[in-house]
Amino acid sequence: MSRKITIDPVTRVEGHGRVTIHLDEKGRVEDTFFHIVEFRGFERFIQGHPYWQVPALVQRLCGICPVSHHLAAAKAVDQIAGLDPADLSPSATKLRKLLHYGQIFQSHALHFFYLASPDLLFGADAPPEKRNVVAVAVENKDLAVKGITMRKFGQEIIKALAGKKIHGILAVPGGVYKALTAGQRDYFMNGKDIPSIDTMVEWSQGMVDFIHNYHDNNRFYLDSFAAFPSGHLGMVGPNGAMELYEGRLRAIDATGNITLNDIKYDDYADYFSEAVARWSYMKFPYLKQVGREKGWNRVGPLARVNVCESIPTPLAEKARQEFFAFSGNGVNNSTMYSHWARLIETLHCAEVMRDLLNDPDILSDQDLVREGKPRLKGVGVIEAPRGTLTHDYEVDEKGMITRCNLIVSTTHNNDAMNHAVRWVADNVISEQGKITEGMLNQVEVAIRSYDPCLSCATQALGKMPLQLELYDHTGLKIHEIRKN
8 A cells, every 4th residue: 555645834944845755555665755836936027127126126035035135136237237246346345245144144043043953952853842942942041042142133234234134225236325334333343232243253153163062962863864965066266265245156076076167157057957847846956067867966055165175264264174074074965964064154154244344345435336338138146045046137128127047045955855855754764664743854854954945946935834644545635634
């Protein structure tokens, strides 16, 4: 008798997805699918709008990472306005970077403290009512307070620059519309109304130490859980250093061989293709020269740590070296190490924000916007919290959008998340011979490691209950579980 298990939707992720696990008549895993059931829309919604509206429009894709879409679109719109990244003024570039690093800082804090830490602190088999940030606050108040405050700090950076924490606006074609005032800068420096940027650096370092110790105590589980070979993709600077705002695209295979050698992101379409599947609205990007079977890549913190040769801030670079000294591999393919990599990036963001807040250019309101000779096409790529994000637009002679292609971070991770689901199904559900709520949560643990934003990937919003259905070989539903 064959059976089908459905987890619908996956919880503690942004958006709506469903997992189905198909068992054969002996109870062994026959197949698994991570379905993305939201409809893909924004690529058509914005057609017919003038290009200068795009940075404001596309951030409505999401309330979690609107800044990333705002800035990726702005970089593409700069090109349509006739300006390459080097053509913007130093002040405009630094203000955009401060917004960007503030966004990554708050998003990483949100994911680790609110969404991932319950799994790490209490375990996948803990009662569902305990796997949440409220329980974390009860049992580890210091950790919860730091996490909430770190996220608030990043949100306040965004508000100061863009006017509000969600869906604010800073970037305009060719630059930014405002600088920081001295009073706004001092708010983040003096530690009176909010812990200072120096405190954020200190706390971020403490969280890296925390996750290092956690790996010391749980190494076997973290090394093996949902570990599988894959490619990795991210941006790097001219010297191979990690670059989250502006750089070239580099990809490596599971052993470190370069499969995409620092290309200009304007040329991404020459190297990437997107496959489709009948059971998901989300596409499957892959490198053309490698092929569909092996050409897919993970993106995000783990991938970025893998592809870079260094991190250009001292504390984060030291943490990166310790990361690889611990894992003992030149490339880390263990899914659960994503959390460690994410906290290393959090520390890097805090260091960059501190440098930028001490830079007088962010206070200058001169030369914030520049003009160029208009073009009919623009591509913007940025490293969003969840990974490499591509915005590609074409316009007509009047500047109206005629074509849009978005490849978001979660789309790149589509294959990786499906492989993670299959690993759990093969190694946890099949091996045990029975199914428990804790085992099903391990499927979610694997998916959550990628911090997926399914609304961005499909460009629509979804609901967040959880439903589990069990079917017999005739298609009759014989059991159902709901989690709210």
